[in-house]
Amino acid sequence: MKTAVVAAIIGVTAGLAAAAPASAATLDDVRARGYLQCGVHTGLFGFAEVDNNGEWAGFDVDYCRAIASAIFDDPTAVRFTPLSAAERFTALQSGAIDVLVRITTWTMTRDASLGLTFAGVNYYDGQGFLVPADAGFETAADLDGGTICVQTGTTTELNLADYFNSRGLTFTAIAVADRAEAISAFEAGRCDAFTADASNVYSARMTLATPANYEVLPEVISKEPLGPMVRIGDPQWLNIVRWTHYALLNAEELGVTQANVAEMLASPNPEIQRLLGQNGAAFGEMIGLTNDWAARIITQIGNYGEIFDRNLGAGSPLGIERGLNALWNAGGIQYGMPIR
Amino acid sequence: MTFGGFFNDTRVRGLALQVLAFAGAVAFVAWIVVNTNTNLGRLGIGVDFGFLDDRAGFNIVQTPIPYDNNSTYFRAFLVGLVNTLMVSALGIVLATILGFLIGIGRLSTNWLLAKLCTVYVETIRNVPLLLQVVFWFEAVLVLLPRPQAGIVLPFGGNLNNRGLYLPAPVTEPGFLAVAIALVVAIALTIVLARWSRRRQAATGKTFPMWTVGAALVLGAPLLVFLVTGAPLAWQEPTLQRLNFTGGIVVIPELAALLVALTLYTAAFIAEVVRAGVLAVPRGQVEAAGALGLHRGLTMRKVVVPQALRVITPPLTNQYLNLIKNSSLAVAIGYPDLVGVFKNTVLNQTGRAIEVIGITMAVYLFISLVTAVAMNLFNARVALRER
Numbered sequence: 001m002k003t004a005v006v007a008a009i010i011g012v013t014a015g016l017a018a019a020a021p022a023s024a025a026t027l028d029d030v031r032a033r034g035y036l037q038c039g040v041h042t043g044l045f046g047f048a049e050v051d052n053n054g055e056w057a058g059f060d061v062d063y064c065r066a067i068a069s070a071i072f073d074d075p076t077a078v079r080f081t082p083l084s085a086a087e088r089f090t091a092l093q094s095g096a097i098d099v100l101v102r103i104t105t106w107t108m109t110r111d112a113s114l115g116l117t118f119a120g121v122n123y124y125d126g127q128g129f130l131v132p133a134d135a136g137f138e139t140a141a142d143l144d145g146g147t148i149c150v151q152t153g154t155t156t157e158l159n160l161a162d163y164f165n166s167r168g169l170t171f172t173a174i175a176v177a178d179r180a181e182a183i184s185a186f187e188a189g190r191c192d193a194f195t196a197d198a199s200n201v202y203s204a205r206m207t208l209a210t211p212a213n214y215e216v217l218p219e220v221i222s223k224e225p226l227g228p229m230v231r232i233g234d235p236q237w238l239n240i241v242r243w244t245h246y247a248l249l250n251a252e253e254l255g256v257t258q259a260n261v262a263e264m265l266a267s268p269n270p271e272i273q274r275l276l277g278q279n280g281a282a283f284g285e286m287i288g289l290t291n292d293w294a295a296r297i298i299t300q301i302g303n304y305g306e307i308f309d310r311n312l313g314a315g316s317p318l319g320i321e322r323g324l325n326a327l328w329n330a331g332g333i334q335y336g337m338p339i340r
Numbered sequence: 341m342t343f344g345g346f347f348n349d350t351r352v353r354g355l356a357l358q359v360l361a362f363a364g365a366v367a368f369v370a371w372i373v374v375n376t377n378t379n380l381g382r383l384g385i386g387v388d389f390g391f392l393d394d395r396a397g398f399n400i401v402q403t404p405i406p407y408d409n410n411s412t413y414f415r416a417f418l419v420g421l422v423n424t425l426m427v428s429a430l431g432i433v434l435a436t437i438l439g440f441l442i443g444i445g446r447l448s449t450n451w452l453l454a455k456l457c458t459v460y461v462e463t464i465r466n467v468p469l470l471l472q473v474v475f476w477f478e479a480v481l482v483l484l485p486r487p488q489a490g491i492v493l494p495f496g497g498n499l500n501n502r503g504l505y506l507p508a509p510v511t512e513p514g515f516l517a518v519a520i521a522l523v524v525a526i527a528l529t530i531v532l533a534r535w536s537r538r539r540q541a542a543t544g545k546t547f548p549m550w551t552v553g554a555a556l557v558l559g560a561p562l563l564v565f566l567v568t569g570a571p572l573a574w575q576e577p578t579l580q581r582l583n584f585t586g587g588i589v590v591i592p593e594l595a596a597l598l599v600a601l602t603l604y605t606a607a608f609i610a611e612v613v614r615a616g617v618l619a620v621p622r623g624q625v626e627a628a629g630a631l632g633l634h635r636g637l638t639m640r641k642v643v644v645p646q647a648l649r650v651i652t653p654p655l656t657n658q659y660l661n662l663i664k665n666s667s668l669a670v671a672i673g674y675p676d677l678v679g680v681f682k683n684t685v686l687n688q689t690g691r692a693i694e695v696i697g698i699t700m701a702v703y704l705f706i707s708l709v710t711a712v713a714m715n716l717f718n719a720r721v722a723l724r725e726r
């Protein structure tokens with residue numbers, strides 16, 4: 001009787017332990033499942049938000065859809081997992097999502113200690129300040145001695161402390177976990193300023209009762225390269241995410257848009273031929289996809305510039321300038337590695 | 341005994357079921373541990389608490405113990421812990437007082453008072469606490485002016501939307517004598533109380549212990565304070581360009597959280613108290629009346645001691661709830677254990693398993709200690725049958 005129970009315990013334990021999740025080949029898992037699992041922000045206008053039609057929309061969301069298009073030629077083959085700042089890494093580590101595209105700053109700690117890695121920088125951001133327009137703040141240094149609302153669980157708190165300390169300035173940080181509550185406290189006058197990544201600050205300004213009464217300080221106090229993350233140990237999957245990003249950039253550089261991609265298939269330009277998999281170019285197969293992978297992305301989603309304009313730039317209420325995110329040959333630092 | 345007969349034995353079956361249930365629980369925990377370790381190992385990250393010694397680098401708005409952004413994550417953890425303990429302790433004291441008053445009020449023969457207390461209880465306990473926390477936070481912020489237009493209070497205090505600023509006492513040499521006087525007075529009062537109780541037991545003569553005790557505890561330090569030439573200065577908060585500096589500050593987050601926790605828990609405590617008082621048989625009160633005890637004495641010597649027996653166990657539950665509910669602080673930015681440690685530290689270090697583990701263990705520990713303390717109190721007030 002006793003030996004039987006002990007044997008049963010050992011058997012059950014061993015059986016459960018063997019049922020390890022997420023195998024090494026993420027692409028095989030995604031294909032077998034039939035859709036991509038993408039971790040995004042819980043709700044940040046311009047980057048990831050459920051729109052009026054109940055569909056996810058935004059800059060980060062379009063990156064998820066681009067990856068899904070490359071694999072399935074179907075931008076809807078994505079399941080979005082909204083994640084808080086604190087949940088995001090655990091979700092990727094545990095295999096609950098395949099890729100994390102959630103305005104995550106590329107830092108050395110995150111690259112080296114989480115078992116995760118960054119596939120590129122899809123948005124060069126910096127920490128900015130939102131202040132009442134009539135308060136007379138010209139630069140962030142004018143906030144000396146003031147109170148600053150900040151959302152917890154981000155590099156934002158560290159940058160804030162570093163910036164003020166290195167200049168011998170003092171401040172009081174009100175760290176609120178919920179972004180909406182942090183903005184609400186700022187609007188109610190609890191703080192002199194609200195700080196977050198500049199993109200986030202522009203988005204926050206839109207949600208205030210009278211956005212015109214508030215301004216974003218011209219200064220950014222940190223480097224915030226935001227990018228998609230994947231688990232380490234799967235170079236093929238890393239390549240798929242990384243080269244999806246480069247394909248978007250190269251398409252913009254070469255003038256391939258969602259509207260003209262069909263004509264561009266017949267382009268005599270060898271760079272475009274390599275991008276779109278024409279004339280025997282077999283780059284998609286190198287990363288486990290089909291050779292028309294980039295053509296699928298551009299057809300379904302558009303190029304980098306189109307994604308930016310639609311969600312953040314001139315075509316969106318946010319109206320954020322391209323700035324650092326312009327292509328390298330247009331005054332910015334976005335640079336697509338060559339496909340060859 | 342046949343094999344079938346063996347399993348028909350109730351005791352054997354019961355034992356077998358227990359062994360199976362235990363085995364299932366062990367297997368489940370083992371699965372979680374093995375699975376976690378396997379997956380963390382595959383990613384090259386193990387469970388490691390070394391990060392607690394690293395520099396935290398972020399600021400915290402309320403630091404009852406010394407802390408700045410050069411302190412370690414462990415120090416940040418302690419700050420969060422102390423903030424949690426502080427709001428919990430204040431909340432327990434205030435909720436107990438308010439709860440007792442409202443509970444007694446519901447039993448009052450005054451119709452208006454009883455109905456008001458009923459309305460209070462039914463309203464407050466039926467609205468989710470998170471909403472109340474946010475409500476009080478928004479209310480506090482909407483009602484209060486900016487620091488530049490703050491409400492000036494006597495003795496240099498100021499009330500504005502950055503907090504309640506009060507002058508801070510700064511002790512000067514000689515203040516130690518005042519503290520010593522207080523300790524001596526308290527010791528004397530205890531001795532005097534023992535003497536008075538023994539005298540009353542022996543002779544029946546009463547002694548005005550409350551008056552004398554209060555006079556001693558308040559009077560002695562005050563006298564020493566005046567004799568030594570008032571060795572205490574006040575540091576008044578002063579308005580800088582954007583905010584007040586100096587003095588003691590009660591931040592709006594603490595005030596809002598404390599109000600919400602107190603009002604909410606008091607509604608439940610009121611019901612516990614009402615149930616406890618009603619549980620004392622009417623005959624006890626009538627018997628006390630027949631013995632000639634007046635109303636106050638009846639309450640103090642007959643009703644309350646018996647009611648406390650009924651009240652204490654459910655009261656413990658309410659205290660535990662309040663401690664755990666204090667973690668809702670995170671919604672409004674009060675820097676409690678969850679806000680500082682589970683949110684900021686977890687995100688900066690990415691050490692989810694370690695941080696969540698520590699946080700859960702700490703709440704478990706605080707709750708267990710509270711429960712043990714309340715159980716000891718319960719054992720004291722329990723009916724001793726002779």
